[in-house]
Amino acid sequence: MTRPNTRMPMPIFHLHLDECGNVSRDETGTEYPDxxxxxxxxxxxxxxxxxxxxAG
Incomplete structure (x- = not known):
């Protein structure tokens, strides 16, 4: 049971980038509501x- 005034943490999403097999991993992540x-x-x-x- 959750108390009415208790704030639930937002989920953290990791947005990795893959450019032609060259992967940049998002190690920190960012909070988004959904x-x-x-x-x-x-x-x-x-x-x-x-x-x-x-644009080059």
Missing amino acids: VDSATEAATKAAREVMCAEI
Whole structure:
């Protein structure tokens, strides 16, 4: 049973990056309230990486 005023910790998601087999592991992770928020953040980060690659 949880007390009503007790705050539950948010889950920590690790967003690893794999660029053509070159993997950068997210050792720290980031707190997101839910999997949808983590997916949105990962999608945004992937778009930023791809745009940077295209821009050169």
